[in-house]
Amino acid sequence: MGKRKSKTVDTDVTSPDARPDEKIIGFMKLRTFATVLSVILVVGSLISLVTRGINWGLDFTGGTVLELHYDKPVDTENVRAQLVKAGYTESSAQEFGSASTVLIRMPGDDPALGNKIAQMLAANYEGKVETKRVEYVGPQVGERLREQGGLGMLMALGLVMLYIAFRFQFKFSVGAVVALTHDSIIVLGLFALLQLQFDLTVMAAILAVIGYSLNDTIIVYDRIRENFRKRRKGTASDIIDVSLTQTLGRTLATSGTTLMVLLALFLFGGEMIHNFATALIVGIGVGTYSSIYIASNLLLYLKISREDLLLPVKQEEMDKRP
Structure with missing residues (x-):
C-alpha cells in the first residue's frame, strides 16, 4: 500500500502566524454587498439628517x-x-x-x-x-457649543488622518478616516431618525466611538502591513482575509465585553445616560463592522500592494538581524 499524502493548507512559512491547519474566513467575498449596504446606510442617514434634523438638547439650544x-x-x-x-x-x-x-x-x-x-x-x-x-x-452659548463640537470632530478626523499616514501609508489613512466618518454619520442619522435628544453626553459618546473604532482599525492595519511584508504568496484580498481572521478573536472579545457593559447601562443606568449608552452601543457595533468592511475594504479599492509597504533597505537589514 502506498503512503497516504497529507493534505495541508498552503501557507507562507515566513509568517510567524502560519499554521498547517490555518482556516481563513473569506471576509472580502462579501465586500461588494458590504459596500452597497454601507452606501445605503450613509445615504439614509444623510437624508434623515436633512429632512428630520437633529433634536438638539438644552446644551446646544439654550x-x-x-x-x-x-x-x-x-x-x-x-x-x-x-x-x-x-x-x-x-x-x-x-x-x-x-x-x-x-x-x-x-x-x-x-x-x-x-x-x-x-x-x-x-x-x-x-x-x-x-x-x-x-x-x-443662553442661546448664544448653545450655538457656540454646537459650532465648537462640530469643529472638534473635524479636527479629530484630520489628526487621525495625519497619524495613520505617518505610521502606515496614505492609503491606510484614507480608509481609516472614511471608516470613522461612516460610523459618525450613521450614529447621527439614527438620532435624527428617532429624534433622540442630542446633548453634550452624546457628543462625548461619538468622540469615544471614534477613538474605539480607530483603535480597532489600527490593530487590523498593523496585521495587514505585517502580512503584506512577510507573506510572499496570495493576492491583496487573500492577505487581508488572513489578517482579519487573525484579529477576529481579539475584536469579538473586546467588542463583546464592551457591549455587555453598555447594555447594562442602557437597561439600568436611568434616563440621564440612556442616549449616551445608545450612541455607544450603535457606534461600537457599526465601528466593528467598519473596521472589516470599510477600512480594510477601501484598501482594495485603492489597490494596495506590497510595493506600498516595502521597508527601506537599511530597515529591512536591521529586521533580519538575530
Missing part, C-alpha cells in the same frame, strides 16, 4: 436645568403634568439619583425661569421642596 429635592419620593409624571398645565409643554422631568430628586429641563431664554418653576412646584406640594441647582444656558 434653556434651564432645575434640580429639586422633595422630602418624600415624588411621582415624576405628576410633576410633568403640573408643568404642562402651567404651559411648559416642552419641558421634561425625570428622577435624578433617587426617587425624591427631580431634574427638570425647560427650553427658553428667561434666566429667571428656573426660580419661577421652583416656586410654582413648591406651592403645589404639601411638604418641603429644596432647590438644589438652577443652571441657565
